[in-house]
Amino acid sequence: MSFSERPLLIVIVGPTGSGKTALSIRLAQHYDAPIISTDARQIFRGMAIGTAQPTAEELAAATHYFIASHDIHEQYTCGRYEQEALAKLEELFAAGHRTVVAVGGAGLYVKALCEGIDDIPQASEELREQLSQRLRERGVEDLFAELERLDPTYAAEVDRHNPARVQRALEVCLASGRTFSEFRTGEKRTRNFDIIKIGTEMDRAELYDRIDRRVDMMMAEGLEAEARALYPFRHLNSLQTVGYKEMFDYFDGLCSRDEAVELIKRNSRRYAKRQLTWFRRDEQVIWHDPRDVEGVITCIEQAKRDLPQRD
Secondary structure: OOHHHOOEEEEEEOOOOOOHHHHHHHHHHHHOOOEEEOOOOOOEOOOOOOOOOOOHHHHHHOOEEOOOOEOOOOOOOHHHHHHHHHHHHHHHHHOOOOEEEEEOOOHHHHHHHHOOOOOOOOOOHHHHHHHHHHHHHHOHHHHHHHHHHHOHHHHOOOOOOOHHHHHHHHHHHHHHOOOHHHHOOOOOOOOOOEEEEEEEOOOHHHHHHHHHHHHHHHHHHOHHHHHHHHHHHOOOHHHOOOOOHHHHHHHOOOOOHHHHHHHHHHHHHHHHHHHHHHHHOOOOEEEEOOOOHHHHHHHHHHHHHHOOOOO
């Protein structure tokens, strides 16, 4: 079988607020393709506004998977996502779809889907709960300090303000007696489908303005009420994310409502910057303005012609 005869996964990546969802739907309609989300938070139910899940109209425009598909109480990992997403891809390709669109800004989920992630051991529920309690009582700085002592290599590169990543690495260190870094081999797994990656690119100032306006729209659509409904579960890993953390601080009296909104905007812009840094390292990504759909399709068709052949 030549590569050109293999099924195709079009992967749309880029920073938050850059138009990935709109582009994915246009491409799904053009290629008669279903959409698989690679967003680490849109996968959870009850978080539609804060995670900018596709609207009902957008969901009706194309078949979506891994949107509001899991409960916020689930301990959902990249490894589990890799297994479930690959199984869904196999099912879709077997059903006759020659093309599937994947879209999202979670770099690790994209990596898991396209090349696999390292086989890292799981911690016991008891250890996980112990660390979760420490996180709630003392904050992420306490966990990071221990991670820095046990695995300075990973501590130097992880986002120290991301509690889920810090806790996960510390769990592995304590459960295995080895560093988290030792398990990260970086070996890529082969896939039986072709992959073309498209990055959503636009002027930085314009992107930041879009992010600010989207936060205002979220507030108008009811983000505060959504966050209040989730407030009793604020300790869950699924809710340690921009948009909810700031609202929870507002509910706790740590800042005003206006300050919370400004913090959401600032932290969303910072997250977008980190996403850009991550995806810019991937030389396979073809960057293009997401609003130029015809131009993106032209890029995809050229990339399909450039795929290497295999007898």
